[in-house]
Amino acid sequence: MKTLYLLTGAILFLTASGMRGAEAPSPSPASPRYEESRGVFHVQNEGTRNKNGPNEACTARRGDDICVWVYHLEAWLKDPDVKDRLPKDAQITDLVPFINDVPLKGIHPEQAWAYPDTDSEANPQVHYLRFALDRTETSKAAWTHILNRPVFTRPMELSVGFENGEQITTWVVPEAADPGNQFFFNVIPAVRFWLGVVVIVGAFLVFLYLARCTDIIRDTAAPLRPDKRWPYSLSRGQMAFWFFLVIGSFFFLWVITGDYDTLNSSVLALIGISAGTALGAAFVDSGHASAATATSDLPPEVDLSKPRRKIAEQIRNLIAEARERLKAIEAQRADISAEETAELEANTAAQEKETQKINDLDRQLDYFEWPAWKGVMHDLMAENNIVCFHRFQIFIWTIVLGIMFVVDVYNRLAMPEFSATLLGLLGISAGTFVGFKLPETKPKPAGAD
Numbered sequence: 001m002k003t004l005y006l007l008t009g010a011i012l013f014l015t016a017s018g019m020r021g022a023e024a025p026s027p028s029p030a031s032p033r034y035e036e037s038r039g040v041f042h043v044q045n046e047g048t049r050n051k052n053g054p055n056e057a058c059t060a061r062r063g064d065d066i067c068v069w070v071y072h073l074e075a076w077l078k079d080p081d082v083k084d085r086l087p088k089d090a091q092i093t094d095l096v097p098f099i100n101d102v103p104l105k106g107i108h109p110e111q112a113w114a115y116p117d118t119d120s121e122a123n124p125q126v127h128y129l130r131f132a133l134d135r136t137e138t139s140k141a142a143w144t145h146i147l148n149r150p151v152f153t154r155p156m157e158l159s160v161g162f163e164n165g166e167q168i169t170t171w172v173v174p175e176a177a178d179p180g181n182q183f184f185f186n187v188i189p190a191v192r193f194w195l196g197v198v199v200i201v202g203a204f205l206v207f208l209y210l211a212r213c214t215d216i217i218r219d220t221a222a223p224l225r226p227d228k229r230w231p232y233s234l235s236r237g238q239m240a241f242w243f244f245l246v247i248g249s250f251f252f253l254w255v256i257t258g259d260y261d262t263l264n265s266s267v268l269a270l271i272g273i274s275a276g277t278a279l280g281a282a283f284v285d286s287g288h289a290s291a292a293t294a295t296s297d298l299p300p301e302v303d304l305s306k307p308r309r310k311i312a313e314q315i316r317n318l319i320a321e322a323r324e325r326l327k328a329i330e331a332q333r334a335d336i337s338a339e340e341t342a343e344l345e346a347n348t349a350a351q352e353k354e355t356q357k358i359n360d361l362d363r364q365l366d367y368f369e370w371p372a373w374k375g376v377m378h379d380l381m382a383e384n385n386i387v388c389f390h391r392f393q394i395f396i397w398t399i400v401l402g403i404m405f406v407v408d409v410y411n412r413l414a415m416p417e418f419s420a421t422l423l424g425l426l427g428i429s430a431g432t433f434v435g436f437k438l439p440e441t442k443p444k445p446a447g448a449d
Helices: 002-023 032-036 073-078 140-147 190-213 234-257 265-285 308-333 341-369 372-381 389-412 420-435
Strands: 039-045 058-061 065-071 096-099 111-115 126-132 153-155 158-161 183-186
Touching: 039 058, 039 158, 065 158, 140 234, 190 234, 234 265, 234 372, 234 389, 265 420, 308 341, 372 389, 389 420
Parallel strands: 058 183
Antiparallel strands: 039 065, 065 126, 096 158, 111 126, 153 183
């Protein structure tokens, strides 16, 4: 029976050795500098589709399994000059991958095997370490440092070492001439990214269409514009601005990091301030019932369905006709005697009417000769056709904070944390905007005209 056990054990040992030999990739034809030195000299993506050969560059992304090939690893662990800097009782299973000198803490080799069993200069030992490039709680900070300022694919240095920062020499560096020593990290998954871009940009284009053709962000309590449309609302525009900025940033961070929990209190405060501003403005504007029934003073001869250039041409023709009528009325005045008081007064009223009409048409011509963006800016900056500083300041604050928001998301891969002081300043700006609307809705005293 004892003999049978020994025989069975021998068979299992030989089978396991054969399997291990089959699993271990064949070392690449290494140059003498690798064999005489120690360190990482090749990385292989273990994915079925992306698996690269010994003389091919490795391309991997977050979530992939990679196999790191290391020369003389045990000799490095036992080197007296290095051992004092390593953690106490350091083992191969304690190793972590280093990407651009940043240790991915908590990511230890899932598999580690050596080939051959002995290590010598004539036949150097190669260790094969398999790591899963997962973004865990312990490695989140490291991944943020590695992935920030993302591009689609970035050449990176890759090594192995310990969480205290000590790492072995590596030949896998961005400037490596040999493709077998090159490692490229796919920071932005292209398919997922472009799919999201199509969805978000599509939603934004639909929003632009609705903003142009409907009243989704227009101030329906304000006087009509010369084109008989409600002006754009600054508060609703600000709410839409933060909506698209936050949802775009949320998706971008999910694509890069895989995190769903990226919103923070600053983002909620920004959304709350913008929504509160829109609600406050709507509440104040609810007292502008008379303004909602106002009509444009454009004459019915103007066809507003035509392009702005054609509308401007129509208005010029109307101005020319009005000036001809004014000249005719002025000429008629010369034929009226001083005793005909009623006729003189009627002539004066007719001249004033035509003059007012010409002035109104001139103002409207200016509007239709503006480029489209200038008309939108006038809507946002003007209250009853008067450009106001309280609108200008909230507009500038929104743009500045929006730029800071985007830069912070791109550089830090996290939603920005604005201070309570800065959020308070934005709240004061919003309150000022709403407050300036209040005097216009105060009820008139009894007996007032």
